Amino acid sequence: MPIANNPSEMPVKIDAEKCIADKGCTVCIDVCPLDVLRINPANGKAHMRYDECWYCLPCAIDCPTKAVTVAIPYLLR
Amino acid sequence: MMKQSGFFDEPQVDFVDLERRLASFDAAERSVAAREVAETPGPEAERLLIHAIADSDAAVRREAALGLEQFDGLAPAEALAQALLDENAAVAEAAAASLAELKSPEAAPPLLALIKHPRAEVRIAVCRGLRNLRLEAAFQPGLEALGDADARVRREAVGILAYLKATKALPALVKAASDENVEVRRAAISALAFAPAEASLGSVLTCLSDPHWLVREAAVVLAGRVKAEGAIAGLINSLSDEFWQVRGKAALALGTLKAVAAIPALGNLIGFPISNLRKDVAAALGDIGHPDALPFLETAAGDIDPDVRKIARRSIQLVESTRS
Amino acid sequence: MQMAEPDNLFETDVLVIGGGTAGPLAAYKAKTANPALNVLLLEKANVKRSGAIAIGMDGLNNAVVPGFATPEQYVREITIANDGIVDQKPILAYAERSFDMIRELDDWGVKFLKDENGDYDVKKVHHLGAYVLPMPNGANVKKILYRRLRQAQTLISNRFMATRLLRGADGRIAGAIAVNSRTAEILVIRAKAVILAMGAAGRLGLPASGYLWGGYENPTNCGDGYAMAYHAGAELSNLECYQINPLIKDYNGPACAYVGGPFGAYTANSEGARFIECDYWSGQMMMEFYRELHGGKGPVFLKFNHLASETVAEIENILHHVERPSRGLFHAGRGADYRRDMVEMHISEIGFCAGHSASGVFVDEHARTTVEGLYAAGDMASVPHNYMLGAFVNGAIAGEDAARFAASAPLAEYDAGQVEAERLRVRAPLSNDDGLPPNQVEYKIRRFVNDYLQPPKVTRKYEIAQQRFAEIRADLPRMMARDPHELMRALEVYSILDCADMAAAASLFRTESRWGLYHYRMDYPEPNDADWFCHLQLFKDENSRMACRKRPIEPYIVPIDATEKDAYHRLRIPAHA
Ligand SMILES: Cc1cc2nc3c(=O)[nH]c(=O)nc-3n(C[C@H](O)[C@H](O)[C@H](O)COP(=O)(O)OP(=O)(O)OC[C@H]3O[C@@H](n4cnc5c(N)ncnc54)[C@H](O)[C@@H]3O)c2cc1C
Ligand code: SF4
Ligand code: SF4
Numbered sequence: 001m002p003i004a005n006n007p008s009e010m011p012v013k014i015d016a017e018k019c020i021a022d023k024g025c026t027v028c029i030d031v032c033p034l035d036v037l038r039i040n041p042a043n044g045k046a047h048m049r050y051d052e053c054w055y056c057l058p059c060a061i062d063c064p065t066k067a068v069t070v071a072i073p074y075l076l077r
Numbered sequence: 078m079m080k081q082s083g084f085f086d087e088p089q090v091d092f093v094d095l096e097r098r099l100a101s102f103d104a105a106e107r108s109v110a111a112r113e114v115a116e117t118p119g120p121e122a123e124r125l126l127i128h129a130i131a132d133s134d135a136a137v138r139r140e141a142a143l144g145l146e147q148f149d150g151l152a153p154a155e156a157l158a159q160a161l162l163d164e165n166a167a168v169a170e171a172a173a174a175s176l177a178e179l180k181s182p183e184a185a186p187p188l189l190a191l192i193k194h195p196r197a198e199v200r201i202a203v204c205r206g207l208r209n210l211r212l213e214a215a216f217q218p219g220l221e222a223l224g225d226a227d228a229r230v231r232r233e234a235v236g237i238l239a240y241l242k243a244t245k246a247l248p249a250l251v252k253a254a255s256d257e258n259v260e261v262r263r264a265a266i267s268a269l270a271f272a273p274a275e276a277s278l279g280s281v282l283t284c285l286s287d288p289h290w291l292v293r294e295a296a297v298v299l300a301g302r303v304k305a306e307g308a309i310a311g312l313i314n315s316l317s318d319e320f321w322q323v324r325g326k327a328a329l330a331l332g333t334l335k336a337v338a339a340i341p342a343l344g345n346l347i348g349f350p351i352s353n354l355r356k357d358v359a360a361a362l363g364d365i366g367h368p369d370a371l372p373f374l375e376t377a378a379g380d381i382d383p384d385v386r387k388i389a390r391r392s393i394q395l396v397e398s399t400r401s
Numbered sequence: 402m403q404m405a406e407p408d409n410l411f412e413t414d415v416l417v418i419g420g421g422t423a424g425p426l427a428a429y430k431a432k433t434a435n436p437a438l439n440v441l442l443l444e445k446a447n448v449k450r451s452g453a454i455a456i457g458m459d460g461l462n463n464a465v466v467p468g469f470a471t472p473e474q475y476v477r478e479i480t481i482a483n484d485g486i487v488d489q490k491p492i493l494a495y496a497e498r499s500f501d502m503i504r505e506l507d508d509w510g511v512k513f514l515k516d517e518n519g520d521y522d523v524k525k526v527h528h529l530g531a532y533v534l535p536m537p538n539g540a541n542v543k544k545i546l547y548r549r550l551r552q553a554q555t556l557i558s559n560r561f562m563a564t565r566l567l568r569g570a571d572g573r574i575a576g577a578i579a580v581n582s583r584t585a586e587i588l589v590i591r592a593k594a595v596i597l598a599m600g601a602a603g604r605l606g607l608p609a610s611g612y613l614w615g616g617y618e619n620p621t622n623c624g625d626g627y628a629m630a631y632h633a634g635a636e637l638s639n640l641e642c643y644q645i646n647p648l649i650k651d652y653n654g655p656a657c658a659y660v661g662g663p664f665g666a667y668t669a670n671s672e673g674a675r676f677i678e679c680d681y682w683s684g685q686m687m688m689e690f691y692r693e694l695h696g697g698k699g700p701v702f703l704k705f706n707h708l709a710s711e712t713v714a715e716i717e718n719i720l721h722h723v724e725r726p727s728r729g730l731f732h733a734g735r736g737a738d739y740r741r742d743m744v745e746m747h748i749s750e751i752g753f754c755a756g757h758s759a760s761g762v763f764v765d766e767h768a769r770t771t772v773e774g775l776y777a778a779g780d781m782a783s784v785p786h787n788y789m790l791g792a793f794v795n796g797a798i799a800g801e802d803a804a805r806f807a808a809s810a811p812l813a814e815y816d817a818g819q820v821e822a823e824r825l826r827v828r829a830p831l832s833n834d835d836g837l838p839p840n841q842v843e844y845k846i847r848r849f850v851n852d853y854l855q856p857p858k859v860t861r862k863y864e865i866a867q868q869r870f871a872e873i874r875a876d877l878p879r880m881m882a883r884d885p886h887e888l889m890r891a892l893e894v895y896s897i898l899d900c901a902d903m904a905a906a907a908s909l910f911r912t913e914s915r916w917g918l919y920h921y922r923m924d925y926p927e928p929n930d931a932d933w934f935c936h937l938q939l940f941k942d943e944n945s946r947m948a949c950r951k952r953p954i955e956p957y958i959v960p961i962d963a964t965e966k967d968a969y970h971r972l973r974i975p976a977h978a
Contacts, residue, residue: 003838003881023105024098027112031450033621034614035560035582035886050886052614055727058450061540064108064136072731075612076651085441085556116449116544118552146510147548178510211519240519268517291711322665322709351707352675353665383678384667 011073012037012048012059018067019045028059028068090117092125099125104134111137115144123148127156135165142171146178154184158191161199173202177209185212192218197227204233208240216241220249228258235261239268247276254280259289266295274305285311290320297323301330309336316342321349325357332364340365344373352382359385363392366399409588413441413556414807415800416577416592418563419626420444421452421619422789423779423796424598425546430800431596432553435808440555441590443579445599445621445889447559449547452600453619453780454789457542457723459660460514460524460535462788465499469523470530472496476959478530482683483759483785484915484928486639486936488955490766491784491795498794503534506793510545512538524663533659537719540726561588562889563625565823566595566633566775569813574633574774576815578823580892585885587827589820593810594774594803597762598796599626601644601780602900604893606750606855607847608653613840615653617646617749623893624900626781627753630762631899631947635770636940638763638783638952640907643856643919644754645687647701650747654725656703658682664712666705669743670698682757684917691748691856691918702743713739748918750847751855753900756780756787758919763938768799771940774810776803830882830891837879839891846873846894850901858908858922867905874898902947907939910949 014037019025022044029037029046034054040047046067053073060068071077095117098110111129114122126148129141142160145153153175160172176188184206191203204222207215219237222230235253238246250272253265266284269277277299284296285308297315300308308330315327316339324346331339339361346358359377362370374396377389417428420442428442444451465475475496480487503521507513514522514535525531536542550557560582567575567589576591603618614620631637647668649656658668658680667675670693677689694701705713717739721729737744755761761783768776776799777783779792787795830839853866877895882888913929914922935951942948 003835020105020109023103024109025105025112030447030559031455033446033451033455033619035446035889052620052890054614054616054620055725055730056455056619057726058455061456061726062450064112064140070727070730072652072727072734073610073612073615076610076615076653076731077734085558116548116551118548180508208519236517239517242518264517270516271518290709320709322712353667353707382675384675387678 008051009074010048010051011053011055011071013069013071014046014048015067015069016043016045018065020065021046025064027062027064031058031062033058090122092121096125099129104137107132107134108136108140111140111144115140118147123153127152130156130160135163135168138163138165138168139171142168142175146175149179149181149184151183151186154179155187158187161191161202162194162196169198173198173205176202176206179206179210182210182212185210185214189214189218192222197230200225200227200230201233204230204237208233208236211240213241216243216246223249223253228256228261231256231258231261232264235264235268239264239271242271244272247272251277251280254284259292262287262289262292263295266292266299270299270302272303274303274307277303278305278307281305281308282311285315290318290323293318293320293323294326297327297330301326301333304334306334309334309338312336313339313342316346321351321354325354328354328357328361332361335365337365337367337369340367340369340373344370347373347376352380352385355380355382355385356388359389359392363388363395366396368396368400371396409586410591411441411588412591412812414438414592415440415594415596415803416590417442417596417598417800418577419452419598419600419779420448420557421598421600421622421779421792422454423782423792423799424596425550426793426796427596427598427776427778427800427803428555429546429549429553430797431804431807432555434801434804436553438804438807441558441592442550442555443558443561443563443577443590445560445562445582445625448543448550448557450543451619451621453622454542455619456726457539458536458789459655459657459719459724460533460539461503461790462659463499463532463786463790464503464521464523464534465496465532466503466521466523466534467500470532472499473959474530475532477961479786480957480959480961482681484684485934485961486642486759486915486954487785488765489958490955491764491768493958494766494798495784495787495791495794498797499790502790502794502797506542509549511542512536533663535660535719536723538723540723562892563599563629564827564892565819566629567591567815567819568633568772569815571813572773573810573813574772575813577629578820578827580827580888581885582889583885585831585888587824591812593807593812594776596768596776596778596796596799596803597626597630597781598777598779598792598799599629599781601752601754601756602627602896603752603754604843604847604897605752605900605904606850607844608750609747610651610653613843613847616752617648617653617655618752618754622780624753624896625893626777627762627903628896628899630770630775630777630781631903631939631941633772633775634941635772635775635777636763636938637903638759638761638936638938640753640760640903640939641911641920641937642684642759642916643904644752644757644760645856645918646682646749646757647687647690647746648749649728649731650700650745652728652731653747653749654728656744656746657720658703660719661703661705661716664716665708666703666716668746669702669704671700671702672698673702673704673743684758684915684919686917687748687919688917688921694748701746703746704743705739706741706743710740750851751904753904754780755783755785756789756792758916759783759785764795766798767802768795769802774806774813827888827892829878830880830888833879833881836881837876839880839882839887839894842873842876842880843890843894843897846870846898846901850904854901854904854908856918856921858920860909860922860924863905863909867902870898870902870905903939906947906949907937911937
């Protein structure tokens with residue numbers, strides 16, 4: 001059976017200007033308990049890959065350049 | 078047995094590689110490396126961080142200052158004291174936080190050397206660090222810091238003396254309890270908890286009519302904690318404080334003091350609109366343990382608030398058990 | 402996806418699974434008790450920020466600090482709060498080490514609230530004693546634990562999800578199988594002792610928001626530990642004593658009475674009036690909450706707006722900086738301010754968690770399960786109301802005992818068939834090119850859990866649930882995963898379904914009501930001490946079927962005298978005005 005892609009808003013945004021993933025930083029990707037952040041192959045910066053977020057904030061708190069913004073997922077907001 | 082690499086976050090760290098990255102021409106790369114070092118225990122990591130704290134880039138210096146929180150002793154204290162003077166506020170803030178983690182007496186000299194630094198932020202951080210060391214050598218500097226022009230420094234200086242719990246600190250703490258700054262007064266009056274009631278009674282009585290409710294609250298709490306018999310009349314007065322928070326704590330203190338004389342005034346509050354206070358009053362009447370309180374407690378046992386009812390029932394039991 | 406590499410085999414002395422709260426302490430204490438041992442800590446996420454305490458905690462809920470409470474007093478308190486259904490030895494074992502653990506953590510740099518003289522500033526929330534020690538600056542607790550582990554040279558392996566335990570031919574534990582959530586590599590670990598510390602089963606019920614990840618517990622804790630213990634033949638206790646919490650509506654995190662309570666905040670109905678006697682979380686409290694919510698006076702709120710602005714600022718300083726720091730973000734999004742608005746509260750979805758209630762893998766006072774060499778600690782182990790400090794202490798107890806055990810035991814021999822069967826199960830979703838996406842299956846199970854298992858419990862509804870769960874079980878082989886991440890989610894669905902089945906079986910077996918809302922059965926609305934003053938053990942029987950039996954309560958070592966119990970009950974029966 002084919003798989004549908006249902007869109008949903010990603011709660012986490014990463015400012016590519018500030019992100020230094022290309023310099024070897026993987027802090028947010030390492031600390032996310034849900035393992036939903038990855039390096040975006042398109043620009044070498046971090047991004048959110050899966051909409052599975054506990055809005056727990058380690059990604060934002062630990063980012064050395066304050067590049068991560070977490071929003072409360074829309075369904076809860 | 079299989080190879081280990083790939084599966085495990087190696088406890089053996091490649092310091093050569095880290096040192097190379099810490100020397101990269103790219104500041105971002107250096108800061109990434111500094112953070113990795115910060116997560117690594119051991120003297121080698123300590124050395125690298127102390128080196129990195131003098132980096133030309135503020136982000137690197139900040140990572141190093143944060144990372145040094147895990148190390149203790151003279152060398153990290155010296156490096157952090159230096160970073161405390163950094164012109165970049167984020168670096169200085171990180172250094173201040175890490176200085177507050179120091180525990181060993183060897184860390185004291187660089188702190189003591191800065192206690193008269195012209196910048197108030199520096200003096201605050203230094204006092205905070207010294208407080209946690211609980212050092213006799215910090216007593217005199219602490220006393221002097223109580224005379225600082227900046228109230229935030231005076232507030233931290235109270236901490237130095239209060240953590241020492243030394244009798245000779247009492248006059249200074251008593252004096253600080255009438256400081257012009259609220260936070261200093263509040264801290265000082267609370268800090269007197271280690272002393273016998275007689276030593277703090279004067280301060281308690283003064284603070285009972287302090288202009289700020291937080292100080293009045295701290296004073297009534299202290300009176301209860303040290304069982305200040307001499308404060309009973311003042312506490313009864315506090316039962317009509319403009320803040321119910323102060324009234325409630327005064328009621329509890331009167332309970333601890335078993336102040337039978339307070340029963341009528343407490344009884345007057347049994348119908349107060351805010352239930353938090355009714356609960357404290359019911360608890361106090363039980364602690365006093367005198368049958369005169371029973372009519373009030375009977376009323377409280379029919380309160381609309383179940384927590385008040387519960388406490389009232391407990392108190393009735395207490396009164397009855399003291400009677401038999 | 403091509404994955405033909407041979408399974409990687411690794412041998413260790415002590416294997417700890419789950420690196421949240423109990424796990425790091427278990428690994429650290431095992432290693433420091435006997436540095437000659439190899440200790441491996443396996444974690445589904447990353448030990449740096451994993452588990453319930455990823456961003457610290459508001460405070461210790463159950464600190465037994467001299468001068469404020471005694472271990473015996475604490476044991477009495479928990480015995481009464483759990484309706485007497487407890488084994489006291491493990492509770493006492495915890496209470497006796499509680500204070501030393503606080504001091505050790507303090508020494509490591511974990512921050513607890515202190516008064517002006519630098520002494521612990523313990524607050525009162527419970528019925529009898531004072532046990533709450535706030536941690537307003539405790540956000541770095543995980544970093545501190547991580548450094549300790551590295552200092553002690555424990556091996557840490559992140560992003561590995563354990564899926565099954567291995568049993569030796571002699572009945573002892575033999576090790577575990579795990580799969581990497583980024584590469585789908587399978588790891589077979591042989592170990593002399595295994596400690597389970599995989600947290601609560603927090604993805605059982607569906608949150609009211611419908612967002613699968615918006616639960617109370619860290620969603621990594623989906624019940625893998627409960628399912629693995631069950632399949633390995635260990636017994637589980639009192640699973641019908643669910644975890645249900647009073648939480649901020651929609652946000653689904655604690656508000657929290659433990660923080661606000663000592664400052665004067667309380668749970669109120671829509672008239673702003675208090676309706677429960679004590680904000681200490683218990684089944685009885687949840688029952689009162691439930692009644693108010695569904696009576697005419699709901700909804701239910703947490704009330705701060707009678708407090709002074711300075712006090713609210715102090716509360717916010719805790720609530721918006723540790724534990725669930727996005728609380729501030731949530732309130733800001735709705736323009737809510739504690740100074741003005743009451744915070745709407747709600748009843749959470751159900752879960753298993755001994756840390757909050759009593760549902761866990763059975764352990765004794767040494768944290769030993771019923772399988773030799775297998776230990777459990779933290780939320781998933783049966784020590785009731787254990788919370789964070791309990792996880793630390795019982796983790797430590799497990800680590801030390803496991804180190805002793807592993808020093809003398811050889812590795813157990815196991816049947817290779819176990820590994821083969823598990824490899825097939827684990828890999829199946831990757832080889833399905835089409836089929837059911839795991840998130841849909843998960844949603845469906847959890848919705849049924851809400852529809853049929855959420856208390857009040859009704860026999861007929863439970864039977865329907867069991868039928869639905871069986872149908873879904875038949876669907877599981879059709880789950881598909883497009884990458885290793887989705888594979889992890891698919892395997893989690895197995896655990897969720899196992900837990901749902903266990904919840905139903907245990908609840909149906911206990912034909913009485915107990916623990917307030919946690920086990921309120923409409924068909925048996927009253928407690929029945931004559932038949933049911935006992936534990937309920939759930940296990941896999943010889944025919945691999947789920948079975949339950951009664952287990953007597955161990956004689957109390959801290960007697961609860963009748964007047965005390967009485968006094969407490971008299972306190973709890975509201976004398977209405
Ligand atoms: C929101 C919230 C607020 C709380 N507030 C307080 C409080 O204020 N005070 C208090 O005392 N207690 C509080 N608690 C309870 C306390 O945090 C827990 O009791 C305690 O942290 C549980 O520790 P644990 O080790 O059992 O679980 P956790 O710390 O959750 O650790 C479980 C670990 O296991 C890992 N894991 C799960 N499955 C697998 C698998 N298959 N393979 C490998 N690893 C796996 C997880 O990733 C996680 O890291 C709170 C809990 C929550 C959720
Ligand atoms: S932590 Fe920040 S800088 Fe580092 S990869 Fe993530 S977003 Fe980029
Ligand atoms: S908020 Fe938590 S779950 Fe969400 S992306 Fe950040 S770390 Fe991951």
